[in-house]
Amino acid sequence: MKIINNYEGSSIDVISIKDNIANLSLRKEAGQYEHYYNFKVINDSTKTAFIYLENIEKTPYFRNEVQRPYINKAGVWQLIDNKHFTYENGKIMITIEPQKEIEISLYPRYTVSDLDKYLSTLPKNKNLKIENINNTGFKKIIIGDMNLPLVVVIGRQHPAEVYSSYFIEAMINSLLENKEPLSKYCFVFYPIVNVLGVNNGNHRYTNNIDYNRIWNRSGLVFEIDYIKNDIMSSNLAYFIDVHGDEVSKINYVRTNYKLNYSSIGSMQVLKDPSKFRRLSRALIKQRKLINLKDKTAREYISDLKKCRSILVELSLKDTIESAYDNGSKLVKSL
Numbered sequence: 001m002k003i004i005n006n007y008e009g010s011s012i013d014v015i016s017i018k019d020n021i022a023n024l025s026l027r028k029e030a031g032q033y034e035h036y037y038n039f040k041v042i043n044d045s046t047k048t049a050f051i052y053l054e055n056i057e058k059t060p061y062f063r064n065e066v067q068r069p070y071i072n073k074a075g076v077w078q079l080i081d082n083k084h085f086t087y088e089n090g091k092i093m094i095t096i097e098p099q100k101e102i103e104i105s106l107y108p109r110y111t112v113s114d115l116d117k118y119l120s121t122l123p124k125n126k127n128l129k130i131e132n133i134n135n136t137g138f139k140k141i142i143i144g145d146m147n148l149p150l151v152v153v154i155g156r157q158h159p160a161e162v163y164s165s166y167f168i169e170a171m172i173n174s175l176l177e178n179k180e181p182l183s184k185y186c187f188v189f190y191p192i193v194n195v196l197g198v199n200n201g202n203h204r205y206t207n208n209i210d211y212n213r214i215w216n217r218s219g220l221v222f223e224i225d226y227i228k229n230d231i232m233s234s235n236l237a238y239f240i241d242v243h244g245d246e247v248s249k250i251n252y253v254r255t256n257y258k259l260n261y262s263s264i265g266s267m268q269v270l271k272d273p274s275k276f277r278r279l280s281r282a283l284i285k286q287r288k289l290i291n292l293k294d295k296t297a298r299e300y301i302s303d304l305k306k307c308r309s310i311l312v313e314l315s316l317k318d319t320i321e322s323a324y325d326n327g328s329k330l331v332k333s334l
Helices: 112-120 163-177 195-200 222-230 275-285 297-305 320-333
Strands: 002-004 013-018 021-025 038-043 049-054 070-073 076-079 085-088 091-096 100-105 128-133 138-143 150-155 186-190 236-245 251-255 267-271 308-315
Touching (some): 163 308, 236 297, 267 320
Parallel strands (some): 251 267
Antiparallel strands (some): 038 100, 049 091, 128 138, 138 186
């Protein structure tokens, strides 16, 4: 049996492998165990393989209900069935049948290579322009006329929040199929902001930095400095930051202005919380203390440009199909 954990977007530590039993552990980042994990198992023996995954309860996002991971079979992601998955005494156990090779992931893996593959399928379109910044995997996608007011959309500041990538794919598809929004706005996408974190299989931090907490500081992250400089002199109408929520069971949006909808698709529309509520939420949901002097992307950009801002939080307990549906419906609501 082999455990493969050195490819783009993988994340797991191997404690031991003996015969048909492997003991694995979540990796650590910023002094805490990651929530996300991804690895491949090659069971080339004639016996069933047993994979034990430790430290599940030590992540900041652990709740009483342990989420079943996804497996990739022939390029299709599906939730693992109960026959091959159990959780007991603080450990996940996954069984792999003889002569099988399977990829296991808490959330479906979506890397820079997946983004490139998606972009390569898009038809040639005079309204579409794709820029590769510094050949690092950091991309800027422009749809429409740059002389119009801009709608800027960013995703994957936190690497493991993969549903934001599917959401952004749906937004792009919707704009290329329905040109009506392009008569009012030009859309600029930065689909994967945290390129290094996505490639490394990180959950939230990269080099101990939470990308969504440093927008009022410069010189720490190239991609964030680039986005800030890029939109400095623009006519910015909307700034949209797309995330995934590991704890929430609902999809929701927050805005800094009054929106005349109670929901968009399956996303509930909520008011921006007060500073006290933000502190409380971070302590209760993420089990951490945040520094309110650090500005998020939305706070920094909306203060700087006096534009409307939207936070999208997609429940990571939902489905890829839901993320696609909600991305299309957000475009229509604009």
